[in-house]
Amino acid sequence: MTTAIAPAATDIAAVLDLAADHITTVGYCKKYLYSVSQAATGLPLDKCAVDLIGAINFAVHGTPRHVGGDPLTFAAEQALTARADAPSLAAWCDYPGNGKTLALALLRDTADHLRKETS
DSSP: OOOOOOOOHHHHHHHHHHHHHHHHHHOBOSSSSBOHHHHHTTOOGGGSOBOHHHHHHHHHHSSSSOOOOOHHHHHHHHHHHHHSSSSSHHHHHHSTTOOHHHHHHHHHHHHHHHHHHHO
């Protein structure tokens, strides 16, 4: 029997930083992991705007699509959900007013909080 090791807070913070960098580069969207309208024009998925979950998936796997239930992606999503004022991260992304600026703040603030927990 193997026991899964939970990702370190510093590793989760690094993923959140990469996710924020990706949103800064490609933009933020609502309602789905990535902008399906941009993808429909032929834009590669790594260039399409993303929501928070898509950004985390990109940071870990290089694609905004769900790849699988890996512990690092799950831990990063859980860290954000714990600090978001919503029942889920998907719901938070869809709330009116939660745009790019607030998404970036949530990512960066959560990463900073995780780093402070370990110092």
